[in-house]
Amino acid sequence: MAGSDTSQLCRDADAFIFDIDGTLLNTHDLVHYRALNLAMREAYGVDTTIDGVPYHGMTDLSILRASVALAGVTGLEFEAKLPEALGVVRREVEQNSATLDPKVCDGIPETLEKLQRKGKLLGVASGNLETVGWHKVAAAGLRSFFSFGFFSDHSERRADIFRNAVREVKQRCGSEARVCFVGDTPADIEAARESGANIVSVCSGTYKREELMAFAPDLCLKSCMELQEWL
Incomplete structure (x- = not known):
């Protein structure tokens, strides 16, 4: 996708939904x-x-x-x-x-603050169980940014979790609302595609840029620090 188109995609999104592990934070505990x-x-x-x-x-x-x-x-x-x-x-x-001892990924607080100032709806979509996911987010000091979250308690497939999150956005913002996911794995890319949403991949987890690019995300960045340039 051309740079100008991608920039418009990010700026036009009504909601940004973030994965947790490897995207918002990395845990340093067991x-x-x-x-x-x-x-x-x-x-x-x-x-x-x-x-x-x-x-x-x-x-x-x-x-x-x-x-x-x-x-x-x-x-x-x-x-x-x-x-x-x-x-x-x-x-x-x-x-x-x-x-719990999470380390917030580069650029996350700044990105969330910027998105919040722009009036974007923010949520999380994670393969964690809900209790697990929210405890991690809270321990990282990020809980106040998010209006909703969807987890794996009743959805074994990540694509189903993402689809539920898209449905929530459309209920809150209207049927034409545009959703952009942010994630760090190929599974996030595939789930976003299956849910009909856009996806920004970040290399703040375990996958390298070339591994993520093989799945053709709309945008692939080193971290969310770079995402601010596209908002």
């Missing part, structure tokens, strides 16, 4: 990691970790499903015990939220 591992042990009786799964860009539900499958848990057993597993994750993150 709270979420340990909660997922403990959930598998308590709910499914398997002493394993999520390390065998390429979890960047995956939802909490899909991470749990893939991890316990590697330990021999069937799909039926996974579904039957999923409410218990999710309860463990929520409990553990809630109890240990004071030890």
Whole structure:
């Protein structure tokens, strides 16, 4: 996409919806990691970790499903015990939220402040469970910027989470409202495309520019520090 077109795309968007991990912040603690591992042990009786799964860009539900499958848990057993597993994750993150240690990604506060001044609707769409996601955002000092959020509690597919977020924007701003997602993984690009929205990719997570560009986002930036130039 040409630079002028991309700039217009960003300026014309009525709402910006941000992924959390790798986009808004990166965590320097093991709270979420340990909660997922403990959930598998308590709910499914398997002493394993999520390390065998390429979890960047995956939802909490899909991470749990893939991890316990590697330990021999069937799909039926996974579904039957999923409410218990999710309860463990929520409990553990809630109890240990004071030890969350997120590092806000470059340019995020400045970008959110600029978008807020311009009257843009701001939300989050994350593969985290809702309790997990909001605790991370709050620990990073960013909660006040966001009017709404959609998470993986009832949506295993990221595209469904994004679609729900787009629906929320259109309910608030009208059926012609334009939505731009900001994310750091190929999964964010694919989910945005499936939901009919635009996507700005940032290299503030684990993926490099060339890896993200292979999925053809509308714009690919080093970080949200650069996004301010397009607003």
